[in-house]
Amino acid sequence: MSFADLGLSDELLKAVEEAGYTEPTPIQAQAIPAVLMMKDLIGIAQTGTGKTASFVLPMIDVMASGRRRALMPRSLILEPTRELAAQVAENFEKYGANHDLKMALLIGGVQMGDQLKALNEGVDVLIATPGRLMDLFERGKIMLNGCELLVIDEADRMLDMGFIPDIEFICDKLPETRQTMLFSATMPPVIKKLADKFLSNPKQIEVSRAASTNENITAFKINVEQRKKRETLEWLLGNDHVETAIVFSNKKTTVRQLNKDLQRSGFKSGEIHGDIDQNTRQKELERFKTGEINILVASDVAARGLDIKGVSHVFNYDTPWHPDDYVHRIGRTGRAGAKGRAFTFVTKADAEAIENVEKLTKSEIDVFGKDDVRVELKDAPAKGDKPKRASKPRKPDDERDQQADKPKRARKPREERPREENPGEDRTREEKPRENGPQDDESLVKPRKEKPAKSEKSQPRRHHRDDDDEPTAPGEWNGPQPGFLGVGFD
Numbered sequence: 001m002s003f004a005d006l007g008l009s010d011e012l013l014k015a016v017e018e019a020g021y022t023e024p025t026p027i028q029a030q031a032i033p034a035v036l037m038m039k040d041l042i043g044i045a046q047t048g049t050g051k052t053a054s055f056v057l058p059m060i061d062v063m064a065s066g067r068r069r070a071l072m073p074r075s076l077i078l079e080p081t082r083e084l085a086a087q088v089a090e091n092f093e094k095y096g097a098n099h100d101l102k103m104a105l106l107i108g109g110v111q112m113g114d115q116l117k118a119l120n121e122g123v124d125v126l127i128a129t130p131g132r133l134m135d136l137f138e139r140g141k142i143m144l145n146g147c148e149l150l151v152i153d154e155a156d157r158m159l160d161m162g163f164i165p166d167i168e169f170i171c172d173k174l175p176e177t178r179q180t181m182l183f184s185a186t187m188p189p190v191i192k193k194l195a196d197k198f199l200s201n202p203k204q205i206e207v208s209r210a211a212s213t214n215e216n217i218t219a220f221k222i223n224v225e226q227r228k229k230r231e232t233l234e235w236l237l238g239n240d241h242v243e244t245a246i247v248f249s250n251k252k253t254t255v256r257q258l259n260k261d262l263q264r265s266g267f268k269s270g271e272i273h274g275d276i277d278q279n280t281r282q283k284e285l286e287r288f289k290t291g292e293i294n295i296l297v298a299s300d301v302a303a304r305g306l307d308i309k310g311v312s313h314v315f316n317y318d319t320p321w322h323p324d325d326y327v328h329r330i331g332r333t334g335r336a337g338a339k340g341r342a343f344t345f346v347t348k349a350d351a352e353a354i355e356n357v358e359k360l361t362k363s364e365i366d367v368f369g370k371d372d373v374r375v376e377l378k379d380a381p382a383k384g385d386k387p388k389r390a391s392k393p394r395k396p397d398d399e400r401d402q403q404a405d406k407p408k409r410a411r412k413p414r415e416e417r418p419r420e421e422n423p424g425e426d427r428t429r430e431e432k433p434r435e436n437g438p439q440d441d442e443s444l445v446k447p448r449k450e451k452p453a454k455s456e457k458s459q460p461r462r463h464h465r466d467d468d469d470e471p472t473a474p475g476e477w478n479g480p481q482p483g484f485l486g487v488g489f490d
Contacts, residue, residue, distance in 0.1 A: 001023065001024060001029055002022065002023060002024075003016050003021070003022070003023075003024055003057075006024060006028075006029065006032045006033055006036075007032070007033060007036050008032065008036075008057060008058070008061060009061050009064070011098035011099060012057060012060055012061055012095065012098070012099070014098060015094065015095045015096070015097050015098055016057070016095065018097075019094055019095065021053075024050070025049055025050035025053075025054075025207075026049070026207040027043060027045045027049050027050060027051055027054050027205060027207045028050050028053055028054045028057070030205045030207070031043055031054035031055065031058075031205055032054060032057055032058045034203050034205070035054075035055060035058035035059070035062070035179075035181065036058045036061065036062070038062075038179050039179070039201075039202070039203050040179060040180050040181065040199045040200050040201065040202035040203070041055075041180075041181040041182070041202055041203050041204075041205065042181075042182050042183075042184075042195055042199065042202045042203070042204040042205065043055075043181070043182070043183040043184075043205045044183075044184060044185070044186075044187055044204070044205065044206040044207070045183070045185065045205075045206070045207045046185050046214060046327060046331055048214060048307075048331050048332075048334065048335035049207060051153075051183055052087070052088060052091055052153075052307070053091065053095070054183075055077075055151050055153075055181055055183065056088065056091045056092060056095060057095055059075060059125065059149065059151070060092070060095055060096045060099055060101065062075075062149065063075055063101055063124045063125060063149075064099055064100075064101070066124070066148075068102055068121075068122030068123065068124055069122050069146060070119070070120050070121065070122050071119050071120065071122075071141065071142055071143050072122070072142075072143050072144075072145070072146035072147075073104070073119075073123045073124070073125070073126035073142070073144075073146070073147060074123070074124050074125070074146065074147065074148055074149070075124065075125050075126065075147060075148060075149040075150070075151075076126050076128065076133075076144070076147050076149070076150050076151070076170075076174075077125065077126070077127045077128070077150075077151040077153060078128060078129070078130060078133070078150075078151065078152050078153065078158070078167065078170070079127065079128070079129055079153050079154065080129070080130075080153075080154050080157040080158050080161055080163060081129065081157075081301055082107040082108065082109060082129060082278050082281070083272075083281065083285070083301060084153065084154060085105060085106075085107050085127050085128065085129055086105065086107070086282065087307060088127050088153070089103060089105045089127050092125060092127070101124045101125060102118075102121070102122060102123045102124050102125075103123060103124065103125045103126075103127065104118040104119060104123040104125075104126050104127070105127050105128075106126065106127070106128035106129065106132045106133055106136065107128070107129050107132055107278065108129060108131055108132045108278070109277050109278030109279075109281075110278050110279075112136070115132075115136075116136075116141055119136075119141065119142055130158070130163045130166040130167060130170065131163075131166070133170065134166055134169070134170070137170075137173070144170065144173045144174050145173070145174070145175055146175075147174050147175065147178060148175075148178055148179065149178060149179045149180075149181075150171070150174060150178055150179070150180045150181070151180075151181045151182075151183070152167060152180070152181070152182045152183070153183050154183065154184065154185070155182050155183065155184040155191045155194065155195075156184045156185060156186045156187070156188060156191055156324055157324075157328070159188065159190055159191060160322055160324065160325075164190065164194065167194070168194070168197075168198075171197075171198045180198055180199050180200070180202075182194075182195050182199060182202070185324070185327055185328060185331075186324050186327065186360075188324075214330070214331060214334045214340075216334035216337065216338065216339050216340060217330055217331075217333060217334035217339075217340045217341070217342050218339070218340070218341050218342070219330060219341075219342045219343075219344070219365050219366070220341070220342070220343050220344070220365065220366055220367065220368035220372060221343075221344045221345075221346050221354060221365045221366070221367055221368065222343055222344070222345050222346065222367070222368045223346050223347075223367065224345050224346070224347065225347065226347050226349075229317060229345050229347075230258065230261055232345065233247065233258075233315060233317060233345075234262070234265055234267075236313075236315070236343060237262075237267060237295065239373070239374065240313065240341065240373075240374050241312075241374050242294075242295075242312060242313050243294065243310065243312040243313075244288070244291075244294045244295070244296075244308075244310055244311050244312055244313070245294065245295050245296070245311065245312065245313035245314065245315060246295075246296045246297075246298055246308075246311055246313075246314050246315070246329075246332050246333075247269075247295065247296070247297045247298070247314075247315045247317050248298055248299070248300065248314070248315065248316050248317060248318070248320070248329045249297065249298075249299060249317045249318050250299070250300075250318040250320065250321055251299070251318070252273040252274060252275055252299055254317070254318065255271050255272075255273045255297050255298065255299050256271060256273070258297050258317065259271040259297040262295060262297070267295050268292070268293045268294055268295060269293055269294075269295035269296070269297055270284045270287055270288060270293045270295070270296055270297070271284065271296070271297045271298065272284050272285065272296065272297075272298045272299070272301060273298065273299040273301055274299060274301055281301075284296070285308075288308065289308055289309075297317075300320070300325055300328075300329070307335065308332065309335070310338070311332050311333045311335070311340065312333060312340060312341065313333060313340065313341050313342070313343070314329060314330050314332050314333045314340065314341075314342040314343070315342075315343050315344075315345070316329055316330075316342070316343065316344040316345060317345055318345070318350075319344055319345065319346055319347075319350035319353045319354050319357070320353065320357070321353060323353075323356045323357045323359070323360040323361075324360065326344070326357045326360070326361070327360070327361065329342075330342035343368065344357075344365065
């Protein structure tokens, strides 16, 4: 089957051919005819299956005829993150090159001036994140009663980010007669309830089992201690034939620190997370796409929908808290039929999280072992054998004989003073005779001053508690006696 068999216009087929695509993916083959027939649609597909093009391509043909009006977009696409919204906008620019369609991008992190200007001129396709759309709607800068087509992309991610109440509010402001499409990699009960409420007799397309992983991805889990995570990661980056890799972490602080550590170790790495403004994020993604850096450390901001070709490895530096995130994280590799490898680091604290992941995917993740290593490992020495130290080269006999002839350093005699026969007697401190001075000069010898003997009357002997004195009579004072008690009166 080719794209021409799906009922797309000639202008659109030309743009698809220029983009290098000839055959549609399974979800594209099923979704495009349904959208062209103006049916509501539920698409359940894992990432990397061409889900974005399955609604972008038919939307271009559907929106080709019609009139634009100021502040009233004709169609609306809701995306959970700025990166996904920007990526969908790129798809519209690429495939809609031969159509006269006006598109606007409403995302946070950038100034509203250009966005408001585009809305005032009128747009055919509005791609937005719920937060910025709600902000402009509450300010009265946009009206939704002229929207003919709605796409809710990555619905399960919307649920994780808490956007479901905003989506319900937006859907209530749209006209009842509209075409609605909902795409999601998983179908939790809340999303099913949302679909039943806002979709009318939808066609459901499921190209793979919900929450399944790509068959082109070889996944492993590595049991590791928390303090040895970075060491393990650096070893894998250097020994597993890594071309390009994305390293996911649960915390933004870990993303920042890990990127610094990798750069200090000589790796070409960058970072993206929620605290980085939109322009910096786009620059980092562009550096990664062009090959200026080959390792991208990211939070779950980059886990959904980012289509970056040639990602050979994905590393879950932290086991994801939400099992659905595991499916989307490792979906960054193994895209468009390519092979990929995914590693998940599991500590003792992650036992429950990895168990939930395996329950969701209904498959046990293999433990990374020696047979999976891509480099030759050296045999470790036996426990009883100690590694031998490298022996120093022996010096030649002539050099040893020369060292033997060298005079040894003279040591000072240990006892310079004559040993005294009676060490208990009082000694007098004598100065050493100088080499060129008189040796028998008695004036140089300073006799030790004798302390005058203390008289018993001046300082009476103090009574100590531990002295073995005779016991005192009952009623008498047996403690230390102050000196004033011995003074009498005549």
